[in-house]
Amino acid sequence: MLRFMKNKILIPLLILGALATFFSFRYSSAxxxxxxxxxxxxxxxxxxxxxxAHFAPRAIDDSLSTKVYHKILENLDYDKKFFTKQxxxxxxxxxxxxxxxxxxxSVEFFxxxxxxxxxxxxxxxxxxxxxxxxxxxxxxNDSIQLNGxxxxxxxxxxxxxxxxxxYLKYRVLAKYVDLKKEQExxxxxxxxxxxxAKTEAELEKEARESVRKNxxxxxxxxxxxxxxxxxxxxxxxxxxxxxxxxxxxxxRDKQRFDEAMSGTFFGIGAQLKDExxxxxxxxxxxxxxxxxxGDLKAGDEIIKVGQGKEEPVDVQGYDIDDAVxxxxxxxxxxxxxxxxxxxxxxxxxxxxxxxxxxxEVFAKSAIIQSPKGxxxxxxxxxxxxxxxxxxxxxxxxxxxxxxxKLKSAGVAGIILDLRNNGGGSLNDVVDxxxxxxxxxxxxxxxxxxxxAETLADKSPGVLYDGPLAVMVNQNSASASEIMAAAMQxxxxxxxxxxxxxxxxxxxxxxxLDEMLNRSNPLSAVTGxxxxxxxxxxxxxxxxxxxxxVNGGSTQLKGVIPDIILPDPYQGIEMGExxxxxxxxxxxxxxxxxxxxxxxxxxxxxxxxSKIRIEANPAFGLIAESAQRIEDREKHNVYPLNEVAYRKxxxxxxxxxxxxxxxxxxxxxxxxxxxxxxxxxxxxxSSSIAKNAEWIKxxxxxxxxxxxxxxxxxxxxxxSRVNLGTGMK
Numbered sequence: 001m002l003r004f005m006k007n008k009i010l011i012p013l014l015i016l017g018a019l020a021t022f023f024s025f026r027y028s029s030a031x032x033x034x035x036x037x038x039x040x041x042x043x044x045x046x047x048x049x050x051x052x053a054h055f056a057p058r059a060i061d062d063s064l065s066t067k068v069y070h071k072i073l074e075n076l077d078y079d080k081k082f083f084t085k086q087x088x089x090x091x092x093x094x095x096x097x098x099x100x101x102x103x104x105x106s107v108e109f110f111x112x113x114x115x116x117x118x119x120x121x122x123x124x125x126x127x128x129x130x131x132x133x134x135x136x137x138x139x140x141n142d143s144i145q146l147n148g149x150x151x152x153x154x155x156x157x158x159x160x161x162x163x164x165x166x167y168l169k170y171r172v173l174a175k176y177v178d179l180k181k182e183q184e185x186x187x188x189x190x191x192x193x194x195x196x197a198k199t200e201a202e203l204e205k206e207a208r209e210s211v212r213k214n215x216x217x218x219x220x221x222x223x224x225x226x227x228x229x230x231x232x233x234x235x236x237x238x239x240x241x242x243x244x245x246x247x248x249x250x251x252r253d254k255q256r257f258d259e260a261m262s263g264t265f266f267g268i269g270a271q272l273k274d275e276x277x278x279x280x281x282x283x284x285x286x287x288x289x290x291x292x293x294g295d296l297k298a299g300d301e302i303i304k305v306g307q308g309k310e311e312p313v314d315v316q317g318y319d320i321d322d323a324v325x326x327x328x329x330x331x332x333x334x335x336x337x338x339x340x341x342x343x344x345x346x347x348x349x350x351x352x353x354x355x356x357x358x359x360e361v362f363a364k365s366a367i368i369q370s371p372k373g374x375x376x377x378x379x380x381x382x383x384x385x386x387x388x389x390x391x392x393x394x395x396x397x398x399x400x401x402x403x404x405k406l407k408s409a410g411v412a413g414i415i416l417d418l419r420n421n422g423g424g425s426l427n428d429v430v431d432x433x434x435x436x437x438x439x440x441x442x443x444x445x446x447x448x449x450x451x452a453e454t455l456a457d458k459s460p461g462v463l464y465d466g467p468l469a470v471m472v473n474q475n476s477a478s479a480s481e482i483m484a485a486a487m488q489x490x491x492x493x494x495x496x497x498x499x500x501x502x503x504x505x506x507x508x509x510x511x512l513d514e515m516l517n518r519s520n521p522l523s524a525v526t527g528x529x530x531x532x533x534x535x536x537x538x539x540x541x542x543x544x545x546x547x548x549v550n551g552g553s554t555q556l557k558g559v560i561p562d563i564i565l566p567d568p569y570q571g572i573e574m575g576e577x578x579x580x581x582x583x584x585x586x587x588x589x590x591x592x593x594x595x596x597x598x599x600x601x602x603x604x605x606x607x608x609s610k611i612r613i614e615a616n617p618a619f620g621l622i623a624e625s626a627q628r629i630e631d632r633e634k635h636n637v638y639p640l641n642e643v644a645y646r647k648x649x650x651x652x653x654x655x656x657x658x659x660x661x662x663x664x665x666x667x668x669x670x671x672x673x674x675x676x677x678x679x680x681x682x683x684x685s686s687s688i689a690k691n692a693e694w695i696k697x698x699x700x701x702x703x704x705x706x707x708x709x710x711x712x713x714x715x716x717x718x719s720r721v722n723l724g725t726g727m728k
Contacts, residue, residue, distance in 0.1 A: 039231055040105045042536050045512045046235060046248055047102055053510065055448045055542050056583055058242055065099040067581065072113065072237040078148040078277060081167060082120040084160050085153040091116070102238070110234045114227065123157070125219045127164040132212045135204055136169050138642035144170045147636035168211060169640055171316070175207035177646055210314060218317035243542050244579045245507050250537040267328040268335060268351045270296055272320055279315060279323050281339075283420060283475065285361075288354075292693050295349045296337065298420070298475060299569075302327075303346070304338035312338060329353050342568065343625050344632065344652035363395055364677075365402040366695065367409055368704075369670040372712040376406030376414040377671070377698070383424025383432075383479040395424065396431030403435055403464050405674040413467035413711035415704070416483075419497065423478025430455050433486045435463040436493065441591040443482045444547040445506070452547060454591050465596075467714035468493030469707050472561060474574040477501035481554040482546060488559065489550045491599030494714065495559060496707050498567040502576035504555030505583060506544035512536050545583070551590035556582055562602040563609050563710060565703055566622045571630025601717060608713050609706065618662045618702050625655050668699040669708065 050057050058064050073091075077083050094101075094109040101109055144166045145151055154160035183197055198206070228250070235248040269288020270281050281300045290296045305326050306312030315323045327335055330353065337349045361381050368375045378399060386392025399416075406414060426443070433442045434457030446452040470484045470493050481500045487493040513535045546554050556576050564570075576582045613619045639645050673681060673691065681691045698704060 035227070036107065038534075038536070039107045039110070041516075042231070042248070042512070043102065043107060043235060043238075044105050045515060045536065046239065046539055049510055049512065049515065049539050049541060050239065050242055050246065053508075053541055053543060054242060054246065055505065055545055056243075060099045060102055062096045062099060064241055065096050067241040068098050068237050069095045071241055072234055074148070075233055075237060076113075076117055079146075079167070080148055080151045080153050081160070081163055082117065082124055083153055084157060085155050087116055087120065088153050098238075107231075107234075110231060113234075114230050117230075121219070121222050124160075124164065127161050128168060128212070128215045128219075131161075131165050131168050132172075132208050132215070135201070135208070136172050138169075138173050138176070138640060138645070140641060142166070142640045143637050144640060145637050146170075150636070166640070168215075170638060171211045171214075172204070172207045173640060173642065173645055175210050175314070176204055177642065177649070179203045179207055214314040214317060217322075221317075221319045221322060239539070241581050243505065243581055243583050244576065245503070245505060245540065246542050247540045248537065249509070249540060251535050267324070268296075268337075268353060272302070272324065274320050277317065279318060279320055283422070289351050292690070293349065293351045294693075294697060295347065296339065296351070297341070299342045300339040302337055303340050304336075304348075306336035306338070308334045308336070312336060331355065341652070341656065342629050343655060344628075344649060345656045346649070346653075347656075362393060363398040363402055364694075365406055366671050366673055366698065367406065367411060368415075368708055369672070370708050370712055372715045373412035374410060375708055375711050376403075376409070376411035377417065377704070378402050378406070378414065379417045380421060382421055383426075383428045383483075385425035385428050394428055394431075396428035396435075399432050400435055400463060405676050407464060408676075409674055411466075412715050413469070414464060415469045415471060415707055415711060416493075417471045417704070418476050418480040418484060419471050419473045419703075420475040421477070421480040422475065422501075423480060423503070426455065426479060426482070429479045429482045429486075430457055433457060433483055434459055436465065436468060436487065437490050437596065438462055440490070440593045441549045442486045444549065444551075444588065444591055446545050446547060446588065447543065452588055454549075456591075465492075467600075467711050469711050469714070470495045471703065471707055472497040472500050472559065474498050474501060474567070474569060476559075477503040477575070478546075481559050482548075484559045484561075485548045485554055488562065489548055489595070490593065491595040491602075494563060494600050494602060494605055494710060495561040496563045496710060497561050497565055497703065498570065499560050499564070500554075500558035500575070502554065502556045502558035502582070504546040504553045504558075504576075505542045506546070507540050508543050510539045510541060512539055542583070547588050549591040549593045551587045553585050553587060556585040562600075563606050565609075565706060566613065566619045566626065568622055568625050568629060570623075570626045572633045600714060604717065605710055605713050609710055612706065612709060616702070616706075618659065618666065619706075621655060621659050621662065625659075628652070628655070663700050663702075666700060666702070666705075669701075669705055671695050671698050 047060070069091075073083070073088075091109075091113060094112070098109055101107070154163055179198075180200075180203055183203070232248060232250050239246045239248050268290045269285035270290045271283040271285065273280055273282040279302045281296060281298050281302065283298050284291050284296060302323065303314065303316050304312035305315050305323065307326075307329070313326060315326070327337070329335060333353050335351055335353060337351065338346060339349060340346050361384060363378060363380045365376060365378045368377055380395060380399060383395045385394045385396075403414065426445070430442045437457065439457050439460050441454045441456040444452040444454050468487065470487050472480065472484050472495060476484065476497075477500065481502075481504065484495050484500065488495050516536070548554060558575060558577075639648065673695075681687050
């Protein structure tokens with residue numbers, strides 16, 4: 001499981017040898033400790049790297065200062081449960097001085113903030129113990145606001161304690177309702193008629209004790225965070241104020257990042273992220289136990305983790321590393337995750353732990369039988385490229401093989417599925433786009449201060465030029481956006497789905513230690529002992545930007561599909577657009593390119609699709625769910641009254657149940673494998689089971705079903721379908 005978004009865009013090495021000559025370290029006092037000097041070294045090295053290597057470094061001024069100030073406060077105390085307004089007034093003098101301290105190599109603000117936060121942790125630890133000693137009642141009309149952005153800081157410690165009371169009451173209420181619902185249904189083999197029911201008072205006490213146990217673990221983790229880890233958070237408040245993808249990686253985090261890049265995953269195969277103190281699923285790894293089980297979704301919040309039939313552990317407030325430790329386990333054992341969906345519904349998901357086979361990330365295809373003829377389907381989870389081996393697999397070559405298989409099967413259209421594809425090898429995007437166009441530019445890549453470089457498909461000929469649809473969603477990022485944009489700009493295919501992520505930037509990981517070693521600036525001032533035995537880490541830094549062949553950037557705006565399908569998150573900002581520090585959209589001169597001579601009629605296809613979508617009750621439920629999610633995003637107020645709380649939860653669950661019922665009644669797609677794949681699929685029972693599960697999930701995919709309809713419309717509108725002249 002991973003904490004970092006993958007970024008595998010491959011670029012030439014930057015020439016940074018001269019960068020070290022810009023470093024100059026200043027120390028205010030000879031009495032400073034080694035720890036303080038180390039912080040100064042890290043901060044100055046990071047800022048020097050940003051100043052000289054970042055694509056668009058922001059000025060170190062009051063504007064950046066206030067961004068960093070508010071970002072670190074939000075990172076430490078998003079829910080405003082620790083700092084009071086008095087504390088903020090005490091810190092306010094630093095809001096426009098952080099830029100000056102960065103220039104001076106000073107960490108004074110961090111030291112003051114860290115000391116104050118430590119004090120507030122100790123105070124809050126006393127609050128929860130006292131509050132949870134007394135029972136709650138859930139019959140009033142009070143409520144709680146869970147969106148920290150809409151909360152003001154408590155005026156004093158008295159109001160802060162009241163905020164903790166509300167928060168803990170909400171947590172106890174949620175647990176209390178869960179316990180009551182569990183009691184309403186008998187356990188396996190238990191006779192409900194003879195089972196002794198617990199009283200409401202007993203259930204409330206049990207709920208309080210459960211929350212108390214969780215808080216003990218929460219504060220134990222807070223107290224475990226050392227000064228260096230807190231300083232990393234501060235430095236990243238500075239780097240991510242430059243842009244969301246520039247991160248300081250201390251040695252431990254660099255190791256995790258390398259694991260993310262290598263594609264080696266453990267446990268259930270879910271990428272996790274920390275979002276406002278909540279453990280959320282960022283993505284599901286293709287072929288992993290989570291993917292096979294099918295219920296865990298990106299965006300789910302993990303609230304409990306159970307081992308088999310054992311009592312689950314409430315992990316709300318857990319650090320991601322601690323949650324990962326209890327989610328991981330031996331191969332073949334069961335872990336039960338209780339998750340909270342974005343719509344507010346909850347679900348317990350049993351998953352058998354196992355390994356993620358590397359072959360599951362490779363491109364693969366299937367054939368969909370439709371009324372107008374067979375349609376080819378190609379699934380590409382990422383733009384992979386194995387540069388370590390001469391004959392290593394590459395996504396561009398593999399997709400070409402899949403296209404050839406589908407042509408041999410006589411398909412009359414092809415769907416390329418790039419949903420949840422976070423990107424990868426840029427060269428393979430160019431090669432892949434070239435399968436569908438004759439020749440021409442595919443993407444423009446710009447380094448700061450330089451003329452944009454155009455990467456083009458220079459090989460004439462088209463492998464396939466029949467009807468083509470590209471599926472995308474809000475998690476299609478980077479290289480996926482380039483591919484979709486190229487097909488859209490050339491009017492070669494129809495892009496279907498939701499607006500994409502909007503990540504149009506390239507990152508490179510720089511070794512901060514190598515920079516220091518080039519100039520060894522500390523030997524005369526502090527002594528090598530500060531750093532020699534303790535590396536300071538790396539910087540993942542934004543160095544380039546992508547542009548479409550039409551001149552527009554894929555940054556921020558992403559790619560807007562030709563046909564937008566209803567999406568649960570359509571009412572809220574997603575992806576890059578959600579981050580205020582994201583680099584802006586801009587454009588450069590268009591490359592010289594020619595759209596295809598037989599362009600798709602996007603307007604006609606969109607009109608036909610709209611009629612079907614409006615008549616489809618499943619898409620109606622998705623729109624209904626989207627409205628609920630949008631309303632919750634705007635208000636995020638939860639009742640602390642049991643009756644009102646249960647009503648809200650039941651309403652959220654009702655939509656999910658309706659969707660499950662519609663899925664059961666829906667007509668499934670008819671999908672088969674290409675004959676060339678059958679020997680490999682039938683090689684063992686595991687391969688047979690994996691393939692059957694994949695086909696099963698595709699058959700009930702309503703987005704794929706509508707895309708099949710769109711391709712059918714494309715086939716109908718074209719009198720002649722030319723399937724290409726051969727391999728390129």
